[in-house]
Amino acid sequence: MTEPRPISIVPSVLPADFSRLGEECVALAEAGVDRIQWDVMDGRFVPNLTFGPDVIASCRKHVDIPFEAHLMVLDPDELAGRYVDAGCEILIVHAETAPHLHRTLARVRELGASPAVALNPATPVAAVQHVLDLVDMVLVMTVNPGFGGQDYIATMEPKVAEVRALADAQGLTLDVEVDGGIGPSTIAGAVTAGANVLIAGSALYRDPEGLGHAVSDLRARAEAARAS
Structure with a gap:
């Protein structure tokens, strides 16, 4: 078994105030997050429209922590370069949108970014088992993408465990990320299943004690679940 990856x-930023995104990024960095995820939606692969590269580039100068772009778009090959130029160090592409997944992931690496691949809840792990050597992270969606504030799909935990076991079997040191419905009541299950990168949106912003408390609380719960 490979050495466990650190909890992140x-x-x-979907629940953030879009009129002051630069300030929101600063507040998140000060709260102790490890990086910031931009949910890029094109209105085609998913219903909503969110962040273009110019918006992300305008926020890049405000913080030094890494940015990752979750490309929920039908044509990641066309857009990847623009999000790298905007300052995203990690690009996540969906297996469902890349018919030539090896080529797409290799292109992300060529652009100088860290490639990652995402799986919708109904997409089997088999869709990525032959590209694990090309990525630094696998994202297992624990909601159907396109909207914030959805309920966590707990039946995705065996899928998280399957990704982790497959990476271990291949001797690969990969991050396994989960996105969707992560909060105080769900983070332990995701970590126990094998996730080490936890995306949180609504749970952070609705904490009455503020972002700093929310981040610390989730990190403590994740570390406790890993240690148990």
Whole structure:
């Protein structure tokens, strides 16, 4: 079994105030998050429209922590370069949108970013088992993508465990990320299943004690679940 990857708490900025995204990024960095995720939606692969590269580039100068772009788009090959230029160090592409997944992931690496691949809840792990050597992270969606504030699909935990076991069997040191419905009541299950990168949106912003408390609380719960 490979050495466990560190726990990372990564916010989605979907619940943030879009009129002051630069300030919101600063607040998240000060709260102690490990990086920031931008949920890029094209209105085609998923219903909503969110962040173009110019918006992300305008926020890049405000913080030094890494950015990751979750490309929920039908044509990641066309857009990847623009999000790298905008300052995203990690690009996540969906297996469902890349018919030539090896080529797409290799292109992300060529652009100088860290490639990652995402799986919708109904997409089997088999869709990525032959590209694990090309990625630094696998994202297992624990909601159907396109909207924030959805309920965690607990039946995805065996899928998280399957990804982790497959990476271990291949001797690969990969991050396994989960995104969707992560909060105080669900984070332990995700970590116990094998996830180490936890995306949180609504749970961070609705904590009455503020972002700093929310981040610390989720990190403590994740570390406790790993240690148990």
